[in-house]
Amino acid sequence: MNEPQNPEDLYPQQVPLKVVGDNGDTLREALNSALARHLPEGTTVDFEMRESSGGKYVALTAIFVAESREQLINVYTELRQCEAVRFLL
DSSP, rough: OOOOOOGGOOSOOOOOOOOEEEEEHHHHHHHHHHHHHOOOOTOOOOOEEEEEESSSSSEEEEEESSOHHHHHHHHHHHHTTTTTTEEEE
16 A cells, blocks of 8 residues: 655755844855755755844745755754854744
8 A cells, every 4th residue: 555655755846944043154154055065066046035123133045956855954964063053944
């Protein structure tokens, strides 16, 4: 009997990766570095940015096609190492 697959486990799929943290170059560089290291060369990434009302924090969203769950885990794992990151969604 075939079990239905969870749509979240089907790859490739487009994902929005949101990083919330301190507003500054460190957060942006960490996101760009993690994506460059774990996504295939030539992968299209759309970015959105929203600053907090006081400007102290920023939410960065990277929208791209993930090839596997492992790839996403690798990106999240690397981003968690950045001290400027407060939340990952």
